[in-house]
Amino acid sequence: MASIKDEVLATLAGVASPEGKPLTATGTLSEIVVTDGKVFFSITVDADAVEQWEPVRERAEADIRALPGIRSVLVALTGERAAGSGAAAPPRRPQTAPAGGAGGAAAARPREPGAPGAAHGPAGPAGIPGVGAIIAVASGKGGVGKSTVAVNLALGLRDLGLKVGILDADIYGPSMPKLLAIRERPQTVGGTRLKPIVRHGMPVMSIGFLVEEETPMIWRGPMVMSALTQMLREVEWGTLDVMVVDMPPGTGDAQLTMAQQVPLKGAVIVSTPQDLALIDARRGIAMFRRVNVPVLGIIENMSMFICPHCGTRSDIFGHGGARREAERLGVPFLGEVPLAMDIREKSDAGAPVVATEPDGPHAKIFREIAARVRDGFMAASRPAPQIVIEA
Ligand SMILES: Nc1ncnc2c1ncn2[C@@H]1O[C@H](COP(=O)(O)OP(=O)(O)OP(=O)(O)O)[C@@H](O)[C@H]1O
Ligand SMILES: [Mg+2]
Numbered sequence: 001m002a003s004i005k006d007e008v009l010a011t012l013a014g015v016a017s018p019e020g021k022p023l024t025a026t027g028t029l030s031e032i033v034v035t036d037g038k039v040f041f042s043i044t045v046d047a048d049a050v051e052q053w054e055p056v057r058e059r060a061e062a063d064i065r066a067l068p069g070i071r072s073v074l075v076a077l078t079g080e081r082a083a084g085s086g087a088a089a090p091p092r093r094p095q096t097a098p099a100g101g102a103g104g105a106a107a108a109r110p111r112e113p114g115a116p117g118a119a120h121g122p123a124g125p126a127g128i129p130g131v132g133a134i135i136a137v138a139s140g141k142g143g144v145g146k147s148t149v150a151v152n153l154a155l156g157l158r159d160l161g162l163k164v165g166i167l168d169a170d171i172y173g174p175s176m177p178k179l180l181a182i183r184e185r186p187q188t189v190g191g192t193r194l195k196p197i198v199r200h201g202m203p204v205m206s207i208g209f210l211v212e213e214e215t216p217m218i219w220r221g222p223m224v225m226s227a228l229t230q231m232l233r234e235v236e237w238g239t240l241d242v243m244v245v246d247m248p249p250g251t252g253d254a255q256l257t258m259a260q261q262v263p264l265k266g267a268v269i270v271s272t273p274q275d276l277a278l279i280d281a282r283r284g285i286a287m288f289r290r291v292n293v294p295v296l297g298i299i300e301n302m303s304m305f306i307c308p309h310c311g312t313r314s315d316i317f318g319h320g321g322a323r324r325e326a327e328r329l330g331v332p333f334l335g336e337v338p339l340a341m342d343i344r345e346k347s348d349a350g351a352p353v354v355a356t357e358p359d360g361p362h363a364k365i366f367r368e369i370a371a372r373v374r375d376g377f378m379a380a381s382r383p384a385p386q387i388v389i390e391a
Contacts, residue, residue: 004069005034011063018052020209023060030223037071038211039064042223044078053077058192072185072210076226123261128232130239131165131263133377135296138288140280142249145301146270147175148347149337151248153268154202155354156363156370162241165196165203169258170228170248176209180238181350185209186235194235200355205235225261232262242377251280251287259291266296268373273300274320281322285329296376297332297368298322303338332376336368337362 002010015023023029032041043060045053055302057077064073092293128134130229139149151166168176174180186194186209198202207227237243245262248255259267267288271281285295300322305314319336326333337343343362345355354363 003034004037004039004067005032007067008032008034008039008064011067012060013061015056015060017056018049023056035211037069039070040071040211042076042078042226046068050077053335066194074210074227074230075224076230078226101212116282125261128237128243129173131237131243132241133380134167134243134245135294135377136169136245136247136259136262136264136267136288137270138247138255138267138284139249139270140251140282140284141271143341144249144270144272145180145337146249147246148343148352149268149270149299149301151176151179151246151347152343152354152362152366153370153373154244155200155352156366156368157242157244157374158200158202159358159363159367160352160370160374162374163239165237165240165243166205166258167230167231167243168204168206168208169228169245169262171207171224172248173207174281175246176206177208178350179347179352180204182206182209189236192234196235200352203237203240205231205237207231216340217267225257228258229261242374247364251283256287259288259293264288264293265377266294268296269298269331270301271298271322271325272302273319278321279327281325282329283330294376294380295331296373296380297334298326299334300336303336305339334372334376335365337365337369346367 011025012029013022013024015024017023017028018054019026028043028045030042030044031284032039034040043053043057057075061073061075064070064075085124137153139146147168147170154164154166166176166180168174180197180199182197182199182204184197186197186205189195194205196205198204204235245264247258267284269281269284269288271278281298285298288295300320303322307314323333323336338361342354342357342360346356353360354366357363
Protein backbone atom coordinates (compact mmCIF):
# COMPACT_ATOMS: atom_id res chain seq x y z
CA MET A 1 0.00 0.00 0.00
CA ALA A 2 1.32 3.42 -0.91
CA SER A 3 2.23 5.68 2.00
CA ILE A 4 0.38 8.96 2.45
CA LYS A 5 3.52 10.76 1.36
CA ASP A 6 3.57 8.80 -1.93
CA GLU A 7 -0.08 9.57 -2.49
CA VAL A 8 0.59 13.24 -1.82
CA LEU A 9 3.44 13.21 -4.32
CA ALA A 10 1.29 11.45 -6.92
CA THR A 11 -1.42 14.04 -6.37
CA LEU A 12 1.05 16.89 -6.73
CA ALA A 13 2.28 15.39 -10.00
CA GLY A 14 -1.25 15.97 -11.26
CA VAL A 15 -1.21 19.66 -10.32
CA ALA A 16 0.15 21.92 -13.06
CA SER A 17 2.51 24.85 -12.53
CA PRO A 18 1.67 28.16 -14.27
CA GLU A 19 3.85 26.91 -17.15
CA GLY A 20 1.89 23.66 -17.33
CA LYS A 21 4.59 21.43 -15.81
CA PRO A 22 3.77 18.83 -13.15
CA LEU A 23 4.34 20.54 -9.80
CA THR A 24 6.72 17.76 -8.77
CA ALA A 25 8.98 18.58 -11.74
CA THR A 26 9.36 22.27 -10.98
CA GLY A 27 11.97 22.09 -8.21
CA THR A 28 9.86 24.40 -6.05
CA LEU A 29 8.73 21.94 -3.39
CA SER A 30 10.20 21.66 0.07
CA GLU A 31 10.33 18.40 1.89
CA ILE A 32 6.82 17.08 2.48
CA VAL A 33 6.13 16.54 6.13
CA VAL A 34 3.37 14.07 6.93
CA THR A 35 2.47 13.31 10.52
CA ASP A 36 -0.62 11.56 11.64
CA GLY A 37 -2.70 12.53 8.62
CA LYS A 38 -1.45 16.12 8.63
CA VAL A 39 0.48 17.36 5.61
CA PHE A 40 2.75 20.35 5.53
CA PHE A 41 5.13 21.67 2.89
CA SER A 42 6.05 24.84 1.08
CA ILE A 43 6.32 25.95 -2.52
CA THR A 44 9.13 28.43 -3.05
CA VAL A 45 9.03 30.51 -6.22
CA ASP A 46 10.51 33.70 -7.58
CA ALA A 47 9.02 36.67 -5.75
CA ASP A 48 7.67 38.18 -8.97
CA ALA A 49 5.77 35.00 -9.82
CA VAL A 50 3.95 34.63 -6.51
CA GLU A 51 0.58 35.80 -7.82
CA GLN A 52 0.55 33.32 -10.72
CA TRP A 53 1.39 30.57 -8.24
CA GLU A 54 -1.36 31.24 -5.76
CA PRO A 55 -3.97 29.19 -7.71
CA VAL A 56 -1.42 26.36 -7.84
CA ARG A 57 -1.04 26.47 -4.07
CA GLU A 58 -4.81 26.43 -3.64
CA ARG A 59 -5.23 23.55 -6.08
CA ALA A 60 -2.47 21.53 -4.35
CA GLU A 61 -4.08 22.09 -0.97
CA ALA A 62 -7.56 21.18 -2.20
CA ASP A 63 -6.43 18.04 -4.02
CA ILE A 64 -4.47 16.77 -1.03
CA ARG A 65 -7.35 17.54 1.30
CA ALA A 66 -9.56 15.31 -0.86
CA LEU A 67 -7.27 12.29 -0.34
CA PRO A 68 -8.52 9.65 2.09
CA GLY A 69 -6.90 9.73 5.53
CA ILE A 70 -5.91 13.41 5.41
CA ARG A 71 -6.83 15.39 8.51
CA SER A 72 -5.33 18.75 7.62
CA VAL A 73 -3.14 20.38 4.99
CA LEU A 74 -1.05 23.51 5.13
CA VAL A 75 0.74 24.50 1.93
CA ALA A 76 2.81 27.65 2.30
CA LEU A 77 3.71 29.69 -0.77
CA THR A 78 6.83 31.77 -0.39
CA GLY A 79 8.61 34.09 -2.77
CA GLU A 80 12.35 34.57 -2.87
CA ARG A 81 14.34 37.19 -4.70
CA ALA A 82 17.24 35.86 -6.73
CA ALA A 83 20.59 37.39 -5.82
CA GLY A 84 21.32 40.65 -7.64
CA SER A 85 17.74 41.22 -8.74
CA GLY A 86 17.55 44.76 -7.42
CA ALA A 87 19.11 46.96 -4.77
CA ALA A 88 16.15 46.73 -2.44
CA ALA A 89 16.15 42.97 -2.51
CA PRO A 90 18.97 41.28 -0.63
CA PRO A 91 19.96 37.78 -1.74
CA ARG A 92 17.66 35.05 -0.49
CA ARG A 93 15.85 37.24 1.99
CA PRO A 94 12.61 35.40 2.52
CA GLN A 95 9.56 37.12 1.23
CA THR A 96 6.14 36.15 2.32
CA ALA A 97 3.21 35.48 0.11
CA PRO A 98 0.16 35.21 2.26
CA ALA A 99 -2.13 33.04 0.23
CA GLY A 100 -4.89 35.03 -1.35
CA GLY A 101 -4.95 37.61 1.47
CA ALA A 102 -5.95 41.15 0.60
CA GLY A 103 -2.92 42.45 2.47
CA GLY A 104 -0.69 40.19 0.42
CA ALA A 105 0.99 42.71 -1.81
CA ALA A 106 2.00 44.97 1.04
CA ALA A 107 3.08 42.13 3.29
CA ALA A 108 5.12 40.53 0.54
CA ARG A 109 7.39 43.50 0.07
CA PRO A 110 10.90 42.65 1.21
CA ARG A 111 12.35 44.71 4.00
CA GLU A 112 15.92 44.89 5.16
CA PRO A 113 16.76 45.69 8.78
CA GLY A 114 17.85 49.27 9.08
CA ALA A 115 17.02 50.07 5.47
CA PRO A 116 14.61 52.86 4.64
CA GLY A 117 11.16 51.36 4.67
CA ALA A 118 12.16 48.73 7.22
CA ALA A 119 10.71 50.84 9.97
CA HIS A 120 7.18 50.55 11.13
CA GLY A 121 4.97 53.41 10.19
CA PRO A 122 3.48 54.27 6.84
CA ALA A 123 5.83 51.88 5.03
CA GLY A 124 5.47 49.09 7.61
CA PRO A 125 3.56 45.86 7.18
CA ALA A 126 -0.13 46.00 6.46
CA GLY A 127 -2.40 45.72 9.49
CA ILE A 128 -5.02 43.04 9.97
CA PRO A 129 -8.54 44.23 9.23
CA GLY A 130 -10.54 44.48 12.44
CA VAL A 131 -7.51 44.16 14.74
CA GLY A 132 -6.65 47.33 16.65
CA ALA A 133 -3.21 46.87 18.21
CA ILE A 134 -0.80 43.96 17.94
CA ILE A 135 1.70 43.67 20.76
CA ALA A 136 4.55 41.18 21.08
CA VAL A 137 5.62 39.48 24.28
CA ALA A 138 9.30 38.76 23.79
CA SER A 139 12.59 38.05 25.50
CA GLY A 140 16.16 37.59 24.42
CA LYS A 141 16.50 34.44 26.49
CA GLY A 142 14.37 31.29 26.40
CA GLY A 143 12.41 29.94 29.32
CA VAL A 144 11.92 33.20 31.20
CA GLY A 145 8.14 32.85 31.19
CA LYS A 146 7.08 34.71 28.03
CA SER A 147 4.26 32.35 27.19
CA THR A 148 2.99 32.26 30.76
CA VAL A 149 3.10 36.05 30.90
CA ALA A 150 1.51 36.38 27.43
CA VAL A 151 -1.54 34.32 28.40
CA ASN A 152 -2.05 36.00 31.75
CA LEU A 153 -1.43 39.44 30.29
CA ALA A 154 -4.03 38.72 27.61
CA LEU A 155 -6.49 37.68 30.30
CA GLY A 156 -5.64 40.82 32.29
CA LEU A 157 -6.36 42.97 29.22
CA ARG A 158 -9.62 41.08 28.74
CA ASP A 159 -10.54 41.84 32.35
CA LEU A 160 -10.03 45.52 31.59
CA GLY A 161 -12.86 45.23 29.11
CA LEU A 162 -10.82 44.87 25.92
CA LYS A 163 -11.48 42.35 23.17
CA VAL A 164 -8.30 40.30 23.10
CA GLY A 165 -6.86 37.57 20.85
CA ILE A 166 -3.72 35.47 21.29
CA LEU A 167 -1.36 34.48 18.50
CA ASP A 168 1.30 31.92 19.37
CA ALA A 169 4.14 32.96 17.07
CA ASP A 170 6.49 30.41 18.56
CA ILE A 171 6.32 28.03 15.67
CA TYR A 172 9.34 26.09 16.96
CA GLY A 173 7.83 25.34 20.33
CA PRO A 174 4.19 26.39 20.49
CA SER A 175 2.88 26.73 24.05
CA MET A 176 -0.78 27.64 23.67
CA PRO A 177 -2.15 24.08 23.31
CA LYS A 178 -0.73 23.30 26.74
CA LEU A 179 -1.21 26.63 28.50
CA LEU A 180 -4.86 26.80 27.47
CA ALA A 181 -5.54 23.05 27.39
CA ILE A 182 -6.55 23.19 23.73
CA ARG A 183 -6.72 19.85 21.99
CA GLU A 184 -9.29 20.49 19.29
CA ARG A 185 -8.41 21.41 15.71
CA PRO A 186 -9.43 24.70 14.14
CA GLN A 187 -12.33 24.44 11.69
CA THR A 188 -12.09 25.98 8.26
CA VAL A 189 -14.49 28.61 6.98
CA GLY A 190 -15.12 28.96 3.27
CA GLY A 191 -12.53 26.31 2.46
CA THR A 192 -9.35 28.27 3.18
CA ARG A 193 -9.67 30.46 6.24
CA LEU A 194 -9.31 29.03 9.72
CA LYS A 195 -11.50 29.72 12.71
CA PRO A 196 -9.43 30.32 15.84
CA ILE A 197 -10.15 28.31 18.95
CA VAL A 198 -11.91 30.40 21.58
CA ARG A 199 -10.77 30.12 25.22
CA HIS A 200 -11.84 32.31 28.10
CA GLY A 201 -13.60 34.50 25.56
CA MET A 202 -10.44 35.03 23.50
CA PRO A 203 -9.71 33.71 20.00
CA VAL A 204 -6.39 31.83 19.99
CA MET A 205 -4.27 30.51 17.12
CA SER A 206 -1.17 28.36 17.31
CA ILE A 207 0.69 26.14 14.88
CA GLY A 208 0.44 23.62 17.69
CA PHE A 209 -3.26 23.19 16.85
CA LEU A 210 -2.26 21.85 13.44
CA VAL A 211 0.66 19.58 14.31
CA GLU A 212 1.31 17.15 17.13
CA GLU A 213 2.94 18.54 20.25
CA GLU A 214 5.84 16.09 20.10
CA THR A 215 6.61 16.72 16.42
CA PRO A 216 9.92 18.56 16.18
CA MET A 217 9.41 21.70 14.13
CA ILE A 218 12.01 22.05 11.45
CA TRP A 219 11.40 25.04 9.26
CA ARG A 220 13.23 26.40 6.30
CA GLY A 221 13.68 30.17 6.48
CA PRO A 222 10.85 31.19 4.12
CA MET A 223 8.42 28.76 5.72
CA VAL A 224 8.72 30.61 9.01
CA MET A 225 7.27 33.73 7.52
CA SER A 226 4.52 32.05 5.58
CA ALA A 227 3.33 30.10 8.58
CA LEU A 228 3.20 33.26 10.65
CA THR A 229 1.59 35.32 7.94
CA GLN A 230 -1.06 32.68 7.36
CA MET A 231 -1.85 32.55 11.05
CA LEU A 232 -2.23 36.33 11.04
CA ARG A 233 -4.05 36.89 7.82
CA GLU A 234 -5.95 33.71 7.08
CA VAL A 235 -7.59 33.33 10.43
CA GLU A 236 -11.02 34.76 11.24
CA TRP A 237 -9.86 36.93 14.12
CA GLY A 238 -12.98 39.07 14.10
CA THR A 239 -12.85 42.46 15.76
CA LEU A 240 -10.15 42.79 18.39
CA ASP A 241 -8.90 45.73 20.41
CA VAL A 242 -5.59 43.99 20.91
CA MET A 243 -3.82 40.85 19.77
CA VAL A 244 -1.13 39.51 22.12
CA VAL A 245 1.65 37.70 20.25
CA ASP A 246 3.74 35.15 22.12
CA MET A 247 7.11 35.38 20.36
CA PRO A 248 9.76 32.68 20.13
CA PRO A 249 12.86 33.30 22.28
CA GLY A 250 15.93 35.04 20.96
CA THR A 251 16.89 37.91 18.74
CA GLY A 252 18.06 36.07 15.67
CA ASP A 253 17.09 36.65 12.08
CA ALA A 254 13.78 34.87 12.46
CA GLN A 255 12.68 37.12 15.30
CA LEU A 256 13.87 40.23 13.53
CA THR A 257 11.99 39.27 10.40
CA MET A 258 8.87 38.57 12.44
CA ALA A 259 9.18 41.89 14.19
CA GLN A 260 9.24 43.50 10.76
CA GLN A 261 6.50 41.46 9.11
CA VAL A 262 3.96 41.70 11.90
CA PRO A 263 2.57 45.21 12.25
CA LEU A 264 3.46 45.60 15.92
CA LYS A 265 2.20 48.46 18.02
CA GLY A 266 4.73 47.63 20.70
CA ALA A 267 6.79 45.00 22.47
CA VAL A 268 6.74 43.85 26.06
CA ILE A 269 10.05 42.36 27.19
CA VAL A 270 10.03 39.60 29.80
CA SER A 271 13.15 39.01 31.85
CA THR A 272 14.15 37.25 35.03
CA PRO A 273 16.17 39.40 37.45
CA GLN A 274 19.59 37.82 36.78
CA ASP A 275 22.29 39.66 34.89
CA LEU A 276 22.45 37.07 32.14
CA ALA A 277 18.78 37.29 31.31
CA LEU A 278 19.01 41.05 31.48
CA ILE A 279 21.79 41.13 28.91
CA ASP A 280 19.49 39.18 26.60
CA ALA A 281 16.59 41.48 27.44
CA ARG A 282 18.81 44.39 26.41
CA ARG A 283 19.43 42.68 23.06
CA GLY A 284 15.70 42.19 22.63
CA ILE A 285 15.06 45.86 23.30
CA ALA A 286 17.79 46.87 20.87
CA MET A 287 16.27 44.65 18.20
CA PHE A 288 12.80 46.15 18.50
CA ARG A 289 14.20 49.65 18.52
CA ARG A 290 16.16 48.90 15.37
CA VAL A 291 12.90 48.17 13.57
CA ASN A 292 11.14 51.11 15.23
CA VAL A 293 8.77 49.01 17.30
CA PRO A 294 8.13 50.90 20.55
CA VAL A 295 9.22 49.00 23.65
CA LEU A 296 6.26 49.20 26.00
CA GLY A 297 8.38 48.10 28.92
CA ILE A 298 10.00 45.27 30.88
CA ILE A 299 8.28 42.75 33.14
CA GLU A 300 10.39 41.06 35.79
CA ASN A 301 9.18 37.48 35.98
CA MET A 302 10.19 34.99 38.68
CA SER A 303 10.98 38.10 40.63
CA MET A 304 10.91 36.61 44.13
CA PHE A 305 9.76 33.43 45.78
CA ILE A 306 7.16 33.47 48.53
CA CYS A 307 7.12 30.13 50.33
CA PRO A 308 3.57 28.79 50.17
CA HIS A 309 4.01 27.19 53.61
CA CYS A 310 5.70 29.80 55.76
CA GLY A 311 5.25 32.96 53.68
CA THR A 312 9.01 33.68 53.79
CA ARG A 313 10.30 35.56 50.80
CA SER A 314 13.51 34.54 49.04
CA ASP A 315 15.02 36.21 46.01
CA ILE A 316 16.06 33.12 44.10
CA PHE A 317 17.27 34.90 40.97
CA GLY A 318 17.90 38.17 42.75
CA HIS A 319 15.32 40.90 42.68
CA GLY A 320 14.88 44.32 41.16
CA GLY A 321 17.39 43.79 38.32
CA ALA A 322 14.83 44.39 35.60
CA ARG A 323 13.53 47.56 37.24
CA ARG A 324 17.06 48.99 37.38
CA GLU A 325 17.68 47.91 33.79
CA ALA A 326 14.43 49.54 32.64
CA GLU A 327 15.47 52.79 34.32
CA ARG A 328 18.91 52.58 32.76
CA LEU A 329 17.48 52.03 29.28
CA GLY A 330 14.72 54.59 29.67
CA VAL A 331 11.84 52.17 29.13
CA PRO A 332 8.86 51.72 31.47
CA PHE A 333 9.02 49.09 34.18
CA LEU A 334 5.73 47.23 33.97
CA GLY A 335 5.81 45.14 37.14
CA GLU A 336 7.10 42.13 39.01
CA VAL A 337 5.58 38.67 38.81
CA PRO A 338 6.72 36.42 41.67
CA LEU A 339 8.04 32.92 41.19
CA ALA A 340 5.03 31.02 42.46
CA MET A 341 4.17 27.37 42.54
CA ASP A 342 0.62 28.32 41.79
CA ILE A 343 1.53 30.08 38.54
CA ARG A 344 3.55 27.11 37.33
CA GLU A 345 1.01 24.49 38.30
CA LYS A 346 -1.88 26.42 36.79
CA SER A 347 0.09 27.00 33.57
CA ASP A 348 1.00 23.37 33.26
CA ALA A 349 -2.61 22.36 33.85
CA GLY A 350 -3.88 24.68 31.12
CA ALA A 351 -5.75 26.83 33.62
CA PRO A 352 -4.00 30.22 33.74
CA VAL A 353 -4.08 31.91 37.10
CA VAL A 354 -5.86 35.09 35.98
CA ALA A 355 -8.76 33.03 34.64
CA THR A 356 -9.00 30.51 37.42
CA GLU A 357 -8.15 32.63 40.48
CA PRO A 358 -9.33 36.06 39.42
CA ASP A 359 -9.47 37.29 43.00
CA GLY A 360 -6.02 36.00 43.94
CA PRO A 361 -2.87 38.09 44.34
CA HIS A 362 -1.32 36.94 41.05
CA ALA A 363 -4.32 37.89 38.96
CA LYS A 364 -4.16 41.33 40.55
CA ILE A 365 -0.51 41.70 39.58
CA PHE A 366 -1.24 40.69 35.99
CA ARG A 367 -4.19 43.10 35.76
CA GLU A 368 -1.99 45.94 37.00
CA ILE A 369 0.63 45.04 34.42
CA ALA A 370 -2.10 44.82 31.76
CA ALA A 371 -3.29 48.33 32.61
CA ARG A 372 0.23 49.70 32.13
CA VAL A 373 0.60 47.79 28.86
CA ARG A 374 -2.75 49.14 27.63
CA ASP A 375 -1.72 52.71 28.48
CA GLY A 376 1.57 52.05 26.70
CA PHE A 377 0.16 50.78 23.43
CA MET A 378 -2.47 53.47 23.36
CA ALA A 379 0.25 56.08 23.77
CA ALA A 380 2.49 54.27 21.27
CA SER A 381 0.38 55.56 18.42
CA ARG A 382 2.14 58.86 18.94
CA PRO A 383 5.67 58.99 17.51
CA ALA A 384 8.35 58.77 20.22
CA PRO A 385 11.86 60.19 20.04
CA GLN A 386 14.43 57.59 19.01
CA ILE A 387 17.03 56.61 21.56
CA VAL A 388 20.02 54.66 20.35
CA ILE A 389 21.45 52.06 22.69
CA GLU A 390 24.22 49.51 22.36
CA ALA A 391 23.21 45.85 22.48
N1 LIG B 1 6.17 33.42 37.61
C1 LIG B 1 6.33 32.11 37.50
N2 LIG B 1 6.31 31.30 38.59
C2 LIG B 1 6.49 29.97 38.49
N3 LIG B 1 6.72 29.33 37.35
C3 LIG B 1 6.75 30.09 36.23
C4 LIG B 1 6.55 31.50 36.23
N4 LIG B 1 6.63 31.95 34.95
C5 LIG B 1 6.86 30.87 34.19
N5 LIG B 1 6.94 29.75 34.94
C6 LIG B 1 7.22 28.37 34.48
O1 LIG B 1 8.47 28.41 33.81
C7 LIG B 1 8.45 27.53 32.68
C8 LIG B 1 8.80 28.33 31.43
O2 LIG B 1 7.78 29.27 31.19
P1 LIG B 1 7.29 29.66 29.73
O3 LIG B 1 7.07 28.47 28.89
O4 LIG B 1 6.18 30.62 29.90
O5 LIG B 1 8.60 30.41 29.23
P2 LIG B 1 8.98 30.95 27.80
O6 LIG B 1 9.86 32.14 28.01
O7 LIG B 1 7.76 31.14 26.99
O8 LIG B 1 9.81 29.74 27.23
P3 LIG B 1 10.34 29.54 25.71
O9 LIG B 1 11.48 30.48 25.56
O10 LIG B 1 10.71 28.11 25.67
O11 LIG B 1 9.17 29.92 24.81
C9 LIG B 1 7.06 26.92 32.67
O12 LIG B 1 7.10 25.66 33.30
C10 LIG B 1 6.22 27.89 33.47
O13 LIG B 1 5.11 27.25 34.11
MG1 LIG C 1 7.26 30.34 25.10
